[in-house]
Amino acid sequence: MKHVLDFERPVIDLREKISELKKLTEEKDIDLAEEISTLEERLEKLEHDVYTNLKPWDRVQMARHPERPTTLDYVNHLFDGFLEMYGDRHFGDDPAIIGGIAKFEGAPVTVIGHQRGKHTKENIYRNFGMPHPEGYRKALRLMKQAEKFGRPVITFIDTKGAYPGKAAEERGQSEAIARNLMEMAGLDVPVICVVIGEGGSGGALGIGIGDKILMLENATYSVISPEGAASILWKDAAYAKQAAESMKITSYDLEQLNIIDELIPEIMGGAHKEIENQAEILKPYLRSSLEELSAMDNEQRLEKRYEKYKNIGAYAAIEI
Amino acid sequence: MFRDMFGKKKRYNSVPSKKSRKNVPEGLMQKCPGCKKIFYRKELNRNLFVCPHCDYHVNLTAYERIEQLSDAGSFEEWDENLETTNILGFPEYEEKLEKDKDKTDLKEAIVTGKLTIGDAPAAVAVMDSRFRMGSMGAVVGEKIARAVERARKESLPFIIFTASGGARMQEGVVSLMQMGKTAIALERHSRAGLLFISVMTHPTTGGVTASFASLGDYNFAEPRALIGFAGRRIIEQTIREKLPKDFQTSEFLLEHGQLDRIIHRHELKSILGNVLDMHRTGGESNETRA
Numbered sequence: 371m372k373h374v375l376d377f378e379r380p381v382i383d384l385r386e387k388i389s390e391l392k393k394l395t396e397e398k399d400i401d402l403a404e405e406i407s408t409l410e411e412r413l414e415k416l417e418h419d420v421y422t423n424l425k426p427w428d429r430v431q432m433a434r435h436p437e438r439p440t441t442l443d444y445v446n447h448l449f450d451g452f453l454e455m456y457g458d459r460h461f462g463d464d465p466a467i468i469g470g471i472a473k474f475e476g477a478p479v480t481v482i483g484h485q486r487g488k489h490t491k492e493n494i495y496r497n498f499g500m501p502h503p504e505g506y507r508k509a510l511r512l513m514k515q516a517e518k519f520g521r522p523v524i525t526f527i528d529t530k531g532a533y534p535g536k537a538a539e540e541r542g543q544s545e546a547i548a549r550n551l552m553e554m555a556g557l558d559v560p561v562i563c564v565v566i567g568e569g570g571s572g573g574a575l576g577i578g579i580g581d582k583i584l585m586l587e588n589a590t591y592s593v594i595s596p597e598g599a600a601s602i603l604w605k606d607a608a609y610a611k612q613a614a615e616s617m618k619i620t621s622y623d624l625e626q627l628n629i630i631d632e633l634i635p636e637i638m639g640g641a642h643k644e645i646e647n648q649a650e651i652l653k654p655y656l657r658s659s660l661e662e663l664s665a666m667d668n669e670q671r672l673e674k675r676y677e678k679y680k681n682i683g684a685y686a687a688i689e690i
Numbered sequence: 691m692f693r694d695m696f697g698k699k700k701r702y703n704s705v706p707s708k709k710s711r712k713n714v715p716e717g718l719m720q721k722c723p724g725c726k727k728i729f730y731r732k733e734l735n736r737n738l739f740v741c742p743h744c745d746y747h748v749n750l751t752a753y754e755r756i757e758q759l760s761d762a763g764s765f766e767e768w769d770e771n772l773e774t775t776n777i778l779g780f781p782e783y784e785e786k787l788e789k790d791k792d793k794t795d796l797k798e799a800i801v802t803g804k805l806t807i808g809d810a811p812a813a814v815a816v817m818d819s820r821f822r823m824g825s826m827g828a829v830v831g832e833k834i835a836r837a838v839e840r841a842r843k844e845s846l847p848f849i850i851f852t853a854s855g856g857a858r859m860q861e862g863v864v865s866l867m868q869m870g871k872t873a874i875a876l877e878r879h880s881r882a883g884l885l886f887i888s889v890m891t892h893p894t895t896g897g898v899t900a901s902f903a904s905l906g907d908y909n910f911a912e913p914r915a916l917i918g919f920a921g922r923r924i925i926e927q928t929i930r931e932k933l934p935k936d937f938q939t940s941e942f943l944l945e946h947g948q949l950d951r952i953i954h955r956h957e958l959k960s961i962l963g964n965v966l967d968m969h970r971t972g973g974e975s976n977e978t979r980a
Contacts (some may be wrong), residue, residue, distance in 0.1 A: 384711070534920030534928050538945050539938060544899035544919040551873035552905050556881060571857070571866060572900040579870050593857045593866040593897070603859055617862040618778045625776075629867055635966075679836060679874045682867045683828030686773045 375431045378639075381420050382412050389638070405601040426614040426623075429524045430589040430596060435570045436469040437642040439649075440499075441468060441479050441483030441526040447649035448656065449474050449481060457508060461541065466497045466533070467577070468621070469512040474524070480516035482509045482577055483526030486567075500533040503546035504636065506576045513557055518525030522660055524579045530595065532573030547576040554579035555679070560663035560671065561658065565621075565630070566641075581675050582659045583629065584652075585621045587636040591629070603666065629682060669675050722746050724914075738955045745954050747912045749892060751794070752801035752818040757850055759814075759959050760805035767803040768813075769836055774798055774829045780860040790821045798829045799854070802837040804846065805974035808963030810970065813841035816851045819893065826898055830858075831868025832903060838875040847885035847966055848876075852903040856896020869901035885969040887962065889953070890917050890940070908950045908965060911940040912958075935941050 374382050381541050405466075424432065432438070449472035449604050449679070456463040469482040486499025493499075507579060516523045532543055554561060554577075569591030585591065585601045594602070599617055600609035607658035624630045632655050641648040691874075720731045722954045724746025734741070738758055741750040750758070752771030758766050791797065799821035804813050817824045817838050834850070841848040858865040876886060890899075892915035895948045899919050903909075911917060918938035926933055936942050953961050 515949060532919065534924045536925060536929055536931075539918055539920065539925070542904075542946070543947050545901040545904040545948060547919075548869075548873065548902070548904035551870055551901055552877045552880070555870070555877040556876035572869060572897050575866060575869055576900075579874070591863050591866075593862050594859065599859055615780065617859075618779050619863065622861060627864060629863060639871070676874055676878065679867070679871045682871055683832055683864055684775055684777050685829045685832055686775050688771050688773050690771050 373433065375428070376426045377420060377424070377431070381413070381417050382408065384397075384416060388413060394489045417638065426590075426620050427596070427611045430590055430610075430614050431622050432640050433590045434642060435642050438567055439641050439645045440488065441485050441528060442564065443645050444526060444564075444649055444652065445472065445483070446479055447646055448653060449479070452481065452662055455508075455512060456671055458504040458511060460504070460507060462504050464497075464502050464508060464610055465495055465549075466499050466501040466529070466681075467505035467509055469509055469525050471521075474660070477660075478519075478521045479660075480512050480523045481526075482512055482523065483566075483576070483652060484529040484574075486528060497533060499529045500531060501529065501576070502533055502535070502538045503541045503543050506532075506546035506550050512554055513550075513561075517558050520559060522562065522663070523557065523580075524656065525561070525563045525580070525590075525678060527563060527565045527569050527574045527578050527591075528567035529570050529573045531570035532576065541600065547572050550576045551579050555675065556672065558622050558668050558672070560660060561675075562659050564652070564656075564664070565591050570595065578681075579675075581663050581671060581678070582631045584632045584634055584655055584659070585624060585630045585651075586634045586641060587621050588640055588646075589621060591620040591621075592617055629681075692880075697919070704750075706897070714746075718747070722748065726787065740955050743795050745913070747892065747914065749819055749853065751820065752796065752816040755803065755816045756803075756805065756814070758955075758960065759807055760903065761809065764806040765803055767800055767801065768840065769833050770797065772798065772829050772833055773929070774827055776860070777828060777859065777864050778862050780862075783860040786822065786860070793818045794818065796821050797835070798827075799824045800830045800833050802833045804844075807959060807966055810848055810963060810966035812966055813837050813844070813848045814850070815848070817853040817898075819853040819855070822858060824853045824893075824898075824972065825855050825865070826860040826867050826868050827858035827861040828868065831865075831871045834872045835875040838872070840881050840883050842879045842884060843942055845882070847969060848879060848890065849887045850906075851889045851900060852894040852898055853891045854896070856895055856898055864914045866897065872902045874904065876902055882908075887965060889958070889962075890913050891950075893917070893927075895921065895938075904948075906950075909948070910951050910953050910961075911949050912944065912955060913940055913952050915940045917943055928955065946976040 391402050391406050421653050452472035453471040469484045472481050484499045485496050487496045489492035513523050562582045563578045563580040567584040571593055596610040596614040597607040599613040603605045621633045625633050637643045719728050721728050722736055722741040725744035727743045800817050802815045815834050838848055886906050888903050889907045890903050890911040892919045894903050940952045
């Protein structure tokens with residue numbers, strides 16, 4: 371049984387009804403062709419209505435969809451010969467962040483991304499895609515390696531957040547993330563970040579500073595989960611839906627706020643419907659970003675990166 | 691009378707909340723959040739707002755901090771005209787800002803500028819936890835980034851005193867991106883060979899800890915400050931166990947190798963002056979690329 375989201379229910383119900391009618395036609399030999407085609411038309415319209423009018427909260431569900439493509443899905447479809455590298459060289463390896471070298475259309479790149487699981491066992495192994503400091507330090511090690519060999523870095527962002535655990539604090543979760551922000555700011559190679567699922571707070575940003583920020587249509591990016599915001603602001607996690615609306619967490623919001631550079635359209639009904647096609651949609655965006663960034667010299671690129679972040683935010687300057 | 695006012699109210703006794711401090715008449719008396727003893731504000735002030743009884747470091751306002759550290763008359767404020775706007779149109783945000791402006795006489799949760807400490811000049815940013823819990827919104831990020839940039843252009847060291855609950859919820863992802871904005875400014879400052887000192891004070895948490903607070907060439911902290919990434923309650927819920935009492939304190943961080951030193955407030959000015967003095971030559975531009 372496929373995982374069904376609440377807002378999709380009417381679409382699924384109608385689809386089931388149509389297939390029942392079809393079955394009836396076959397078994398009982400009654401001609402229902404007319405009814406079926408009316409319903410099919412209605413289904414098409416309904417699908418369009420439902421999927422093109424997604425509310426922020428619907429997109430949160432979409433971004434968290436258990437079948438939503440993960441970093442490894444995109445890596446497998448977009449790159450050749452991905453060779454994963456493990457470990458931070460200090461403490462251990464963190465399966466919640468993966469990284470390695472691969473070729474994108476013939477040219478070597480370093481690929482890094484949060485990795486969550488698609489079922490319970492894998493999720494436990496991946497710690498639900500919530501990294502420890504080792505994950506960020508592994509990512510940094512691989513980025514510095516990319517810098518040494520002059521190859522671009524592509525990161526995939528998909529995490530609820532950095533893991534809020536005792537050991538993570540003891541080993542310097544804050545420092546690990548902070549260090550990455552600063553190092554990524556000065557990395558001498560093109561850096562492209564793609565938000566593919568949930569962009570959860572500092573844990574997302576820890577591999578998320580770059581020249582180009584791309585974001586899938588139904589991905590989210592926020593400072594805290596809607597549930598977390600609701601419990602802080604209204605002392606009740608049940609207000610998550612309102613929080614999702616107020617916090618401006620969708621790709622369309624981020625485009626408007628000038629935080630992302632490209633909004634990548636998704637397959638009707640979400641990226642998980644056709645993973646391979648979704649990767650194909652993403653591909654030209656990666657290609658053009660890489661071409662644009664590779665054409666700049668380092669100084670120019672760093673200057674643009676600096677300006678990009680400098681300009682995020684708004685404020686009023688008053689007369690004193 | 692005092693017994694009536696403060697006695698037996700156990701539930702107020704565990705956390706030094708803003709509420710309990712408000713119970714004390716402003717200006718005359720102040721209760722130590724550590725040991726609950728009441729002191730004349732004057733007496734506390736003379737002791738740099740360190741409790742004479744239990745050594746608790748009472749939170750300072752931004753201007754109190756500046757006054758304690760700077761050579762008399764040396765402070766020059768920067769960008770004091772920047773004010774917060776409701777970027778996301780978040781419900782009830784303006785009202786909250788107005789309330790804090792009235793309460794604190796500040797425009798935002800940070801004061802930036804230039805000062806000298808023992809004759810050594812430095813750019814400085816001081817957070818004030820009374821304003822929206824010192825949380826980081828666009829103006830806090832902007833003022834830090836501007837101060838760092840100006841410090842770089844004037845070849846000055848940069849010192850920050852953090853006191854923050856983390857991100858500003860009402861500014862959502864814009865608040866989050868201030869982590870990037872401040873880090874990228876500090877990266878340039880660092881690449882120019884300039885000194886950055888971070889002094890973490892109570893409390894320093896969330897996105898502030900995970901960005902500029904942890905990026906000092908020297909990361910210092912005041913004693914017994916709460917410093918951490920995730921909130922204690924969240925961690926306890928996640929791992930389903932009680933955390934030790936000293937978890938996420940300065941002392942805990944020092945023990946786990948996350949701090950260079952814990953500095954008592956009585957020594958802060960002289961140690962900062964010393965460190966600045968030892969880096970005086972570091973200020974010349976060893977910038978290799980712009």
